[in-house]
Amino acid sequence: MACSTLSAPPPQPDTQRRVICVARAPDEALLAEIRSAGWEVVVAKTAAGAEAATRKSGVAAGLIDFDSFTPRDFPALKACLSQTAIGWVAITAESQSASKAVRELIRNYCFDYITLPLAPGWISHALGHARGMAALDYVDTATDTPLADGSAMVGTSEPMQQLFSTIRKVANTNASVFIFGESGTGKELTALAIHKRSPRQKAPFVAINCGAIPHHLMQSELFGYERGAFTGADERRIGRIESANGGTLFLDEIGDMPPEAQAGLLRFLQEGKIERLGGNESISVDIRIISATHVDLEAAIDAGRFRTDLFHRLCVLRVDEPPLSARGKDIEILAHYVLQKYKTDSTHKIHGFAPSAIDAMCNYHWPGNVRELINRVRHALVMAEGRLLTAYDLDLESQTSRETTTLDRVREKAERSAIETALLRHDYRLGETATALGISRVTLYRIMKAYGMRVAGGATLDDSDAELGGEASI
Structure with a gap:
């Protein structure tokens, strides 16, 4: 029996290396440098074009130049910057100064803010960091919804x-x-x-x-x-x-x-x-x-x-x-699902949950079940001042002390808490975060890998990422 020969499927684009550049007059030399570093670049010259581009799947990072955009464009730009799965980096020329409204957008929605010109390679590092940080708190709830028929039932337990x-x-x-x-x-x-x-x-x-x-x-x-x-x-x-x-x-x-x-x-x-x-x-x-x-x-x-x-x-x-208390890790999945559904309730961009919040939710008995979880997350979205929702924001601060404690657990919580605090203090600039913690960037990546921090697409950090300094990985 003759066997038919099947041609290989065409190569698929690496969507985790796709970046959207939002600028009225994009710097062609900068775009060429980004492309040479292996990024696929999508250019949007208007706020409406940026909004349409961010709705497409596969965009992992964003580069935005606020110069020449007017306050009339800011609502559309804010909608773009609010995309949780996209890490944004703001750029400006050395002689430019940002208005108060632009500074607020950068502070609340961007992972980094850089001034041009930069040394070769730095822009790719910045995009990689932004993409990875956006992925750390990303939960793909669509894959955890066996009844994907509009009934919004989420769970893998x-x-x-x-x-x-x-x-x-x-x-x-x-x-x-x-x-x-x-x-x-x-x-x-x-x-x-x-x-x-x-x-x-x-x-x-x-x-x-x-x-x-x-x-x-x-x-x-x-x-x-x-x-x-x-x-x-x-x-x-x-x-x-x-x-x-x-x-x-x-x-x-x-x-x-x-x-x-x-x-x-x-x-x-x-x-x-x-x-x-x-x-x-x-x-x-x-x-x-x-x-x-x-x-x-x-x-x-x-x-x-x-x-x-x-x-x-x-x-x-x-x-x-089943009651929510019997659903194990589904509590975290549901919390992320609620966060994504109601994220517009917040006045600034929320990137996810702090480790203290996850621990508190998993140790709480949830007498009000899913309805109570929804209410607590919505309350936290409105009241939170940081970029990560904490146990305090959820009004569950006392729950973090209920778990059985081991030395390894104490060490992990301390390290994760120190990293979280340093990231917040240094506006998610990982080089500065590593310096403040007294460790190298490679060590910072390996600690994140040890704790199973995920990158886009569900993959975890590996040693090769750390040895390369994490370029375009986190």
Whole structure:
């Protein structure tokens, strides 16, 4: 049997060596030097062009000359500088002086600020440092989202992998699903993920919180009503069940449903038909019901607050939502996900979390689960004054003392804390940071490598990077 010969695929560009140069009149000699150092250069001469260029994937570092840009351009430039995965370096000619607004942009959003002319090779060093520092706090949440269908469920821990597997299994059936989990764990996200992976995905997904609706209004919310059914019923209204026809109805906090509404829901589940309040017409409705609660329904059944027959109708398939405290390293992944989603809440560029913040989050018990994590990160984004969110910003400072301490752990925390403080003090200029710490740049890189600090694309620092002084690696 003859074997066909396949041609090799064309070489792919090294996106980790791609830099965007934002300048009205870029210095051609400088661009030539950057290209000769192995960088792929993308030039943007306008603020709008820069904004479009930064949206493209693969840009690792940025070089920006604020000269000739006006305050009218600053909002667009700020949007470019806010890209977390891009490390920015500001440049200026020796005779130029920056305005107050430009100084603020540089201070809050750029890793370095250099004055031209520079000795050969220094510009590439600066770009490499900026790119690497941007990558240190980068978490690729897209690769950690097995349910990449808009449901925003993030996690790689064993409990979350089990949850994702269960969602896939139950999605393709039409049986009722019951989700049990603590408040704030994301039960509605799970229900939405089931709906989006089911044959009903193009039909409506209707959610109702049974605990948020007064008991005397529950039946009209579920089943709707005809005009004149009661005082104030001036027109016909479609209920939640009918509005979900063909799709999925999610009943959150089902344990708070009043007894009379439970009876009506049970009848609908048995017959597949409803009657609007004040009406005589039976209306066929085809929906799938997903329900959820944080209370013990079996205890509610024993206490007479919930019908046994309704429970068995609703709980054909059970899904258990793990609490945040059981998700291990997912806490850090979720924190980065929230940071990326709400980073515009901050008045300056936040690059990630300090080691103290990561330690505190991993040692906290999270009684409010994911909802509490979101609130704490959003609070920290608004209140933080530094470029890294700390345990203090998250109001979790006391949690850092709860972990079991070993000498190696104390040494690692001390070194990481010293590096973090020095980086902040020297505006992330790594040469100055190494000098201030009394170590060589090579030693600084190797300490970062020892602690598994990641570079763009998920790779870690290796010895060859350190021996070369880390050019274009960090």
